[in-house]
Amino acid sequence: MYQKQIEQLVILQQIDGEMISLTAEVENAPKEIASLEKKCRDVEAQRDQVREKLGYLTDQLSRLETDIEDDHVRMKKSKSKMMMVGNSKEYNAMVREMDSLEKLNRSRDEEKVAFAEEVERQTTADRELSEQTEALRADLETAQAGLKTRLDAAGKRIAELSEQRTHACGVIPKPILSRYEFIRSRLANPVIVSVTNGVCSGCNISIPPQAFIELQKGQQILSCPNCQRLIYWDQHIMSQEKAEEAQEA
Known part of the structure; x- marks a missing residue:
């Protein structure tokens, strides 16, 4: 009698242990989905920030290229005018103007290089974040598709275990x-x-x-x-x- 009671208690404990695990799965499965959804939103938000920055950098780079091109045109015109200068005063004034334009262009060239490098970095970040987003979306779709199956299977097993538990409890004093x-x-x-x-x-x-x-x-x-x-x-x-x-x- 003693051993039978012990055996039934061990069986009851096994049933309870499995029910605890299944109940935790039922409770945690929707949380896993919510966690994946949050990760997707977070990565997408990061990607949107990168794309916003990338748009700004691209506009600034385009503006710089336009300004540099305009200055090149101005310098060409200034060089042509230098050939027609009638006195040294005008010549010196044009030399100073060209020096200023060259310094400005050198500064703009350096700025253009810096912007181009940052555009490349942000483009790489955008690509990596896009890949992360796609991977997370795929995981989310898989998890969402399997959620109902998991919950149905767990619910069915819990029902079976409940019947087994009732039986086990019935034979224990x-x-x-x-x-x-x-x-x-x-x-x-x-x-x-x-x-x-x-x-x-x-x-x-x-x-x-x-x-x-x-x-x-x-x-x-x-x-x-x-x-x-x-x-x-x-x-x-x-x-x-x-x-x-x-x-x-």
Whole structure:
């Protein structure tokens, strides 16, 4: 009788453990979708910022190229005029103007190089973020497509386990079941654990020698004095398994 009760409690715990995992999956699956959606939005926002910056840089680069081209035209005209200058005063004035234009153009050329380099960097960033977005969108579509299937399968399995749990609870004496449920409400799984070589596998602490002796007798279900979980001597279950194997053989 004792061993049968232990076996049923272990079965009940296995059922509860699977139900806990499935319930967590049902709760977390929509959260996973929400997390992927947020990642998509975040990456898309980054990409939009990059594209906005890229648009500004492209406009500035175009403006610089236009200004540089206009200055080249002005310099050509100034050089042509220098050939027609009638006195040194006008000549010197035109030389100064051309020097100013050349300095301005050198500065603009340097600025153009800097803008072109930044455009290249932002173009690379845009491409990488676009690839990330596509990958995340594909993951999201796959997750969304499989969500209903996952939830349906989990719900079906939970229903099956609920029936198995009802059956298991029906064959366990109410006082023992009440102790199991009481401990389960206060401690995380596992609720019932084996004792091997006098050590509780739930808290990994040795139980008192007298308690271990009582446990080995297999007359009543005991609790670990340290973690309060239900305990059983592992040899009892092993002996039962060997007996069942012998009967099957």
